[in-house]
Amino acid sequence: MIKGRLRVPGDKSISHRAVMFGSIAKGTTNIKGFLTGADCISTISIFKKMGIDIELDNTSVRVHGKGLYGLTCPNEILDCGNSGTTTRLVSGILSAQNFTSVLTGDKSIQKRPMNRIITPLSMMGADIKSNDGFAPLTITGSSLHGIRYNSPVASAQVKSAILLAGLYASNPTCVVEPAKSRDHTELMLKKFGADLTTTQTSVTINPCSELFANDIDVPSDISSAAFFMAAAILVPNSELILENVGINPTRDGIIRVLKDMGANIEIINQTDSFEPVANIKVTYSKLHATCIGGDIIPTLIDELPLLAALASLADGTTVIKDAGELKVKESNRIRVMCEELSKLGVNVIETDDGMEIKGADKLKGNVTIATHDDHRIAMTFAVLNLISEGEIRLDNKNCVEISYPEFFNDLKKVNV
Numbered sequence: 313m314i315k316g317r318l319r320v321p322g323d324k325s326i327s328h329r330a331v332m333f334g335s336i337a338k339g340t341t342n343i344k345g346f347l348t349g350a351d352c353i354s355t356i357s358i359f360k361k362m363g364i365d366i367e368l369d370n371t372s373v374r375v376h377g378k379g380l381y382g383l384t385c386p387n388e389i390l391d392c393g394n395s396g397t398t399t400r401l402v403s404g405i406l407s408a409q410n411f412t413s414v415l416t417g418d419k420s421i422q423k424r425p426m427n428r429i430i431t432p433l434s435m436m437g438a439d440i441k442s443n444d445g446f447a448p449l450t451i452t453g454s455s456l457h458g459i460r461y462n463s464p465v466a467s468a469q470v471k472s473a474i475l476l477a478g479l480y481a482s483n484p485t486c487v488v489e490p491a492k493s494r495d496h497t498e499l500m501l502k503k504f505g506a507d508l509t510t511t512q513t514s515v516t517i518n519p520c521s522e523l524f525a526n527d528i529d530v531p532s533d534i535s536s537a538a539f540f541m542a543a544a545i546l547v548p549n550s551e552l553i554l555e556n557v558g559i560n561p562t563r564d565g566i567i568r569v570l571k572d573m574g575a576n577i578e579i580i581n582q583t584d585s586f587e588p589v590a591n592i593k594v595t596y597s598k599l600h601a602t603c604i605g606g607d608i609i610p611t612l613i614d615e616l617p618l619l620a621a622l623a624s625l626a627d628g629t630t631v632i633k634d635a636g637e638l639k640v641k642e643s644n645r646i647r648v649m650c651e652e653l654s655k656l657g658v659n660v661i662e663t664d665d666g667m668e669i670k671g672a673d674k675l676k677g678n679v680t681i682a683t684h685d686d687h688r689i690a691m692t693f694a695v696l697n698l699i700s701e702g703e704i705r706l707d708n709k710n711c712v713e714i715s716y717p718e719f720f721n722d723l724k725k726v727n728v
């Protein structure tokens with residue numbers, strides 16, 4: 313069974329932003345609880361290449377920021393590795409620098425759509441050349457002007473790239489989204505002194521003359537905690553407390569949906585500093601099917617593969633819709649989940665913007681899962697391995713390095 317207490321590593325989105333904003337702020341930003349996964353290390357290495365002194369000691373980071381105009385021209389290509397957040401957010405910053413730089417990443421990054429940022433940034437005056445809408449991106453800094461942008465996708469990466477460019481624009485910039493995406497950029501930029509106003513689905517940022525360093529305590533990542541919530545729900549007699557988890561309402565869809573499916577989840581000791589944080593107690597529960605779609609999708613976008621896996625053991629047929637964005641993540645997460653759950657004997661249908669999963673009593677095993685080098689696919693099937701009839705093997709365990717290097721050790725620790 314899954315027992316005890318666990319503090320999963322720091323939030324990936326907040327860790328990236330703390331390094332980026334710290335680098336373009338004046339003064340020293342001290343970050344505690346930083347995620348040392350490969351994605352966030354890519355962000356650190358990129359800002360080091362642009363002349364920022366960054367010290368990493370375990371999960372503490374000191375970023376010696378040089379202000380909005382302090383970055384220097386890198387003499388190498390900037391490698392974002394597997395990180396979409398790095399590629400898209402840094403593009404917004406680079407669009408306004410007084411040098412030319414090239415951003416690229418691994419095979420997966422070179423297949424992820426970049427026109428979603430190239431279009432709005434170009435409307436602001438940016439000069440970005442791409443490989444037909446894909447990385448590598450060659451970005452020559454320009455003077456930018458504000459725009460009002462109706463984004464066709466609810467994406468925090470798109471919104472954040474535009475807002476970061478908006479810091480440097482000559483007049484205000486407004487981004488309107490079809491549904492609210494995670495708002496870590498807005499919360500942290502405000503803490504660093506930016507002037508922005510928000511409504512439910514829009515953000516307006518005013519041009520900024522300087523950001524100022526601030527200390528950031530990174531909460532544990534709800535997207536990493538989710539794997540352990542699922543483990544405790546699935547394994548009989550389990551009871552687990554996940555400590556210090558970020559429960560920002562733009563990220564907590566997983567908790568809302570699991571409760572709706574009948575899971576026993578309690579939020580304890582909530583504190584609200586700049587991001588709300590709480591302990592989460594989860595006990596073994598029998599789940600029933602649900603329908604997941606609409607405005608809740610951006611609040612649980614990274615948890616949908618895991619929810620599909622849980623639905624495969626819930627009573628009834630679960631429908632996931634309005635989730636076309638899953639096709640352009642680290643892998644095509646709709647296709648991959650359908651193919652790999654089928655190997656376990658699950659009755660699952662791929663739809664245009666999601667999937668339909670018929671819950672079963674048991675999952676077969678004795679299969680090897682094709683992870684497509686996608687960290688969240690690997691962790692999802694590692695959780696299912698706890699309760700499958702035969703062993704579920706992964707073709708690549710190492711991809712968990714992207715967001716959770718200690719995942720398998722932590723799973724061993726709580727599996728008593």
Ligand code: S3P
Nearest residue numbers: 325397467468469470493613614
């Ligand atoms: C992220 C936003 C999400 C999420 C990704 C991290 C961020 O992507 O899937 O893992 O840090 O802004 P989109 O906003 O593009 O959906």
